[in-house]
Amino acid sequence: MTYQVVRVRKGKLSWLFEEDPIDIVKIRNNLRNARPEDFEDKYLEVVAWAKKKDKSLDHDQIFRNAIILAAYLKVKGLNTSQLRKFLELANRANLKFRNKLDIKADILKMQCILAYSTRNDGKDLHGPINSLVAVLSPLLQTIGEKNFEKFYEFLQAVVAYHRFFGGRER
Known part of the structure; x- marks a missing residue:
């Protein structure tokens, strides 16, 4: 398999994510008229x-x-309801994880549902669902089972910040 190196130009809003600490209110205010290209370089880093x-x-x-x-x-x-679907699956797995039960099957199920959900974007490889799945x-x-809590924290934070930034229901 060969990989092609793609040079991505620095977006005009990338500076918002370079501040320490990140000012989420400033980000929210600048997202009103933003386009994905404005900070796609930061997304590709993620x-x-x-x-x-x-x-x-x-x-951090x-x-x-x-x-x-x-x-x-x-x-x-991306709709908030689409994100919440993944969070609900992670909630179930996290409950098992906290009770010291095996979550391998839950992780596999989440991977299957992630793959299945890409059908909503169709052939648009850069659609919102495909961007999440990526x-x-x-x-x-x-991440595996031993660090599932970190994955769960990450997903919870994504849902919370998405809503804070103005993500809407359908």
């Missing part, structure tokens, strides 16, 4: 992070990436 086998799982990195993904999905037009699917594969 995708690369999700695919890394030895990723940083500290809280998790929440920074959740903020970027939530903002990107809001601008792409992060969650590799994250589920690399």
Whole structure:
């Protein structure tokens, strides 16, 4: 398999996500007229992070990436109800995880539902659902059972920030 190196130009809103700490109110105010291209470079960094086998799982990195993904999905037009569907599956798995039960089957089910949900975007490889799956699917594969809590925190943060940024129901 060969990989092509794609050079992505820095978006005009990328600076919002480089501040430390990230100002989520400033991000929300700037998303009103934003386009995905305005910070696609930051989204691609989140995708690369999700695919890394030895990723940083500290809280700062998790929440920074959740903020970027939530903002990107809001601008792409993802419905909150679509995100909540994945969160409901993760809630069930988290309940089992907290009770020290096996969650391998739940993780596999989540991966299957992620793959199935891409049908909503059809052939649009850059649609909102495919953008979400591009992060969650590799994250589920690399995070495993022992770090499921980190995945759950990430998904909860994505849903919360998406709603904060103005993500709507259908």
